Structure formats: structure tokens, C-alpha cells
Amino acid sequence: MRWLRFIVDPPATPKGVDKRVPTPRTGVHYDTEWATGSAGKLVRRATVWGFMKPAIRIYGSPRVVGADRLTDVKGPVIFAANHHSHADTSLLLATIPAHLRRDLAPLGGADYFFKSRLSGALSALFIGAIPIERTKLSKLSIKNAERAIKRGDNLLIFPEGGRSPDGWSRKHRPGAAFVAKRANIAVIPTYLDGTGRILPKGKNWPKRSRCAVVFGQPIKPGVDEDARSFAERIEVRINELADEFGSGWWEARKRAHAGETPDLSGPDAGAWRRRWALGPAPGQKRRSPAAKRWPDL
């Protein structure tokens, strides 16, 4: 059986020689180039029309607001949206106007969507995802994004870096702003509402609830504006879109100019108070303090 051991056992590295580390082929290193051709695009188009659009219509009955703001927009651009759920990507792929959706590449967490070669292949093929590291601004992540922009793709980035754990938004990371600044392209602030009720973090099966997407005016980074302040501007715009959705455009604009736009990140308080401030879920009733549980006897 020596011949079998010869075949199976790897050779020993001589002492004094650095062991060669193979280039990883998962995570942010996953090469998605193979899925960017016309065959890949055809698969994604079929996925959007055959699965995502019907699914999001059944589960979310989405309301689309502000699509008229994108009429004149020509790619490449970056869609930057708040993030509550895996349904967010489906919602956006189903509702972004066709002329910008055709070449849309969502940036997906390398540690989640590209954890294995199989999950990476599925993400690249069916949603056109590109791997990006969520915890840091790595060179490879930027390179992946820039390569897509050079190809003419529009990017979809969730600047919060992950799904909301409690229904409130998290502080934006500067990734989207950094890429927009480097490539000098516009960002379309986008507010998503209600997807957290369809498929919240921690759940595996969706339930029906209404959702909405609000597209904002494209904004470009200023000449002297750094990525961090541009990221803050994007966050403010998304807050304003949320306010517009909740209370109407005119009231939202007045509050925006007065600097009184409510923050999507919620109150700075303990976990239960943050949850309480979200209000009751649709269909649930919060008992008023005056209501009595038992009748007076």
C-alpha cells in the first residue's frame, strides 16, 4: 500500500523553505467574472421576472415612490439603501427601473454570500453579487467594485454593512461613499420600508406584509468632500426619504431644511425602549394604559 500513501500524503516541505499558501478562492477572493457575460445576464433576467418580481408582489405588494427621479439618470450609479432583510435585494431588483436594473450588481458580504464556492457561484449567477468585506475597507473589495463600475454596472450597496438587528438603522459605513468618490459617480439614496416584517433577521421563511421603496434624487460627492462626510450626507438623505414616505414630501422638506428630520437610527436608549419606540407590528394592538384586563366586580 506504499504506492497509495505516496499518492495521498502530501510531500514534506524542506526545512528553511516557506510553505506556499494557496490563493483562497472563496470570500472576497471569489472571482465573479464568469457570471458577468450575456448568459449570466439572461439567467438573472429570468430570475427577476420568473421569481423575484412574483415573489415580492405576493409577499410585499410593494409601493414604488420616486421612480420618476431616475428618468434622466444614466449609469453607472450606486444605489445606497437601508437594510432590514434579505428581501431588500429582491425588492430592489424587482423595482429599480429597467434601464438601471439591467446591469445591476449588488455588493454582498464576502463572509456570508461567498463563504463557500457553491454559495458564491449561486450569488454571482442569480443576483449578480460581488464580494465585499463588511468589517473593513479592503483593497480587494474596492477593486471588485471598481471593476464592476468600469464594466458599466450599477452597484447596490447597503452602507449599514448588514441587516438591522432590531428594526432601527445602523450608522452608515463609508464604503459606498468611498467608491462613489473614487469613481466620481452619483449615489441614489434609497429608503426601504416594511421588508423587516416580511423576512426579519433570524427568520427563514417570509410572511406577507406591505413594503415600499422610495428613490431619491441622485447626489454626487463634492470636490472637497471626503468619503466620511459624503457617507453622512447619504445617511441624511435616506432619513429624509423615510420622513417623506411617512409624512409627505412637503412636510419632510420643511423638516429637512429646519434640521429636524427624524433619525432612522432610533432613540439612544436601552434595547426594550428602542423596540417600544418602533410601535406595534401591523395587526398587533398595544393595550392602552386605561384599558382594564378584568372587569370590576
Next chain:
Amino acid sequence: MEKLPVGRSRVIYPSEPLNGLKDPDGEITQALLNPIDEDPLPTLLTPGMKLTIAFDDISLPLPPMQRPDVRQRIIEAVLDLAAEAGVDDVHIVAALALHRRMTESELRHAVGDRVYEAFAPHGLLYNLDAEDPDEMVILGETDHGDTVQMQRRAAESDLVVYVNINLVSMDGGWKSTATGLSGYAGVRSHHNPETMKKSTSFMDQENSELHKSNWRQGDIIKSQGPRIFQIETTVNTNMFGYDGPLAMLQKREWEWSMKDRASFSAMQAGLKRMTAPQRRKAFHSWKAPYELTSVQAGEVEAVHKKTTEMVYKQHLVPVAGQTDVVTMGLPYLSPYNVNSIMNPILVAVQGLGYFFNLYRGKPVVRKGGVLIMSHPTPWEFHPVHHPSYIDFFEQVLADTTDPVVMAHKYEKQFAEDEWYRHLYRTSNAYHGVHPFYMWYWCSHALEHLGGVIVVGGDNRAVRRLGFKPASTLNDALEMAEDVVGPKPTVTHLHNPPILMADVT
């Protein structure tokens, strides 16, 4: 397709669409911040002020433009500045004078969903009601006796921002506020046969009595009325797109590709198989991909001067000399039948009012010449939009086609009819007097022409209009020879898109 006589015919084609602005929203902001002969808009907006935003109604542009409408872009930009300045008291009004009220979907299309949902539910976005006695005021009278009337809210505002779309050279200027925000008392000052006969033509402001009257009213508004901040826009002639299913309609026939010829044949075959309501629905669903070519804001007259230059740049086509016979095909749409029926009176006004008057210098057709227009001219009316047109057609035109006679004999009766007034105020009907104005619009042409022939029209309806019906263009040309003599010169005005003949 028709053939014109060889050797003595010419076809006048419109010019190519001008290039659209690359950044319309940016240009709008620039116009508001750097107005002509007026302070920047942000400096005119203060907390506690009364702001009224008025905008052109459904009659502009034609066909209605694809979303976002230019009015939406401008109104959002103005409101954003108003929000920044802390202006709370804002009213938005469709300046429709005696036109029909716009429906919710039409208002939404014009101002956008965001503005509609923010203002309409609170009663702050609405159609002008020019027959509300408490809501209209008389600002004064000009030295020529023109009454100047205005909506009370606008008249009492600290600032009126007027948002205009200039499709043809007749639009805009003082006509926006002096006519758009006025009622019967103000409009009748210039919408009468005498003024229209002296307007040669009403598309040429220098020679238009209609405009002179409006400008006189403007002087009164300047001295007695609110401050006006005028925003005017021009669009190009890209009505049917460069490569869409109807693209061939804005091309010269000899430039039609195989695809264009196939599309045209298919469209023609399809239309023949459709009923009239189906045809109407198909055509009226078309939204034009117009591109904004200029936007200017500030003082009314200074702004309008620049706007007119842009309109002329797009529409003027040099034409050498007049012709004996002018021919034209009429489109499915006029300013007064958007989402409606093009009734015989609107056919007349489209040919003799608008297309005949689209000239500068002198008319394309000589004095005593013949105008031939093609249109089915059905004896059909929209009962909701055009109730007074029905009675006008049955009662007035059956008696006389002379604008002067009908003005004296019937106008007051129709203008003050309580039922028409009620329909105008509460339904979606044009004002009772509106069909008279349509007929007055034709006054100059009726006086100038030796005859009018309608090809392919309903015989009874055409005769009621006082015109002659013909089955084919050849028949019409033969009939025209009886008026202008043998072997007349023929000029065909090609439309769409719009052109304005600069006749020398």
C-alpha cells in the same frame, strides 16, 4: 399617403428637434437663483408670506409629456426653496381660466405625486374656479377698456410664481397670468372677433392684437396686482421619439427606413380595424418624450423675450412666397381635447385657428386662397367635457357662421347660462362661452380664405361648419380650382411636429 400635383407643389417640413438640456434640474435651479431682471427667488421668500404657485393646465404640452413633467420639476424646485425659507402659506393652482377642470390623474401627472399628495388633500392644490364670485377680483381697467380680473388668492399673495410651458409662440408672457388666472370678465376683453381679426397672426406677438391686449392687462397687474415671478420653459419637437413605434411620424417620408414603412403600414392596418373609441384610447395614451431646451425665470417681459427666441429657433422655417392652396393633415389632438373627443368645432379651430396662424410675416396661403385639411370630422362630442359645444353646433352654427353675428346674438346667453356654469364649476366641462372663442379663433382665417375644404370628413358636420366636404385630395384640389383658378400652386404643411412658416 397622397400625391400632390407635380411641378407646382411643395412640402414644408418642420426643423429637426433641438438638443435637450443635459441637466434639466440643474438648469432649473440656476434659473431660480439667477433670474432675469428680478431678484433671486430665495430672497423673495420669507416666513409668514403668502405664496401662490400657478401652472399651465392640461392644454399644454401636446401630446402630454412623459413623466416627470417639466411643471413637476419646477414646482418641486420652487417648493424646496420655500421650505428652506420657512414659507407655510402656499397654494398651488391650475391656471385654467375657462378651460375644463383637470382630473386627479391629470393633476398628478402635471405636478407629480409628491406635490399632489402633500397639497391636494388639504385643499391647497386645486383648479381655478373663475365663476366663483367671492374668489375673483377686478384689478382695474386699461386705457383701451380691457378689464383685468384675477383669482383673489393670487391677487392677494405676496408673490405669484407662474410655471409655464411654451409649446408655441402664442403661449407665455402676460398671457399666462392675465388670461390663465382670469375669468370671463377679463378674457372677453381680447377673446372676441374684432381682436382676433386684427391678430395677424396671434402666433406673431408683434402683430397680434391678442397679445397687445394681454400686455396692457399686464401693466395693470404690475401696478395693481401681486409681484409675479415668471418661469418659462421651452421643449423641442421630439413628440414621438427617435426610435419608438411612432418615430416615423416625425420623420420626412423619404427618410423612412424599412422598419418605419413596416410600422406605418401596420399602424394604418391596425387603426382601420379599431373602433373610434379604441383609436382614441390608443393615441391619447401616448406620452411625448419632449426634452427641455431652455428654462428662464424672472420678470415677465424679459423672460418671455428669451423664451420666444427659443421657440422661434425651434419652429421657424423659411418659406418663399405665398401659395394658392395650402393642404394639411390634422392630428388627433388639439389643446382642448386631451383625453377627449376632437369634435367638429375643434377640427375647425385646429386647422383655421392654430395651423393657419402658425406663420410670421404673411399667411402661407394668399388672400382668397383655399385651405384643404384632412380629418374624419365626426359628428361627435364629449358630453362631459364639451356640453356647450353641442348646443353651439346645433343652435348657433345652424343659424350663422359669422363670428361677429354670433358674438352679438348668442355669446352672452351661453356665457351666463347657469347650467353650463354649474358644469364648469363642479364637473369637467369647458365654460359655456368656450365654443364661441374657438370660432373667434378662426376669424382671421375665415376672413382671409376664399374657401375651406375638408377631406374625408362627415359630410353633414363639415357643411354645418360652412366648409365643403371632399372624398379625396384630388377631388379637393379640383374643387379648389373653382375658387383660385386652374393649375394652382400647392403647399403642404407637414405635421407633426409643429412648424411656424416664416413667409417672405
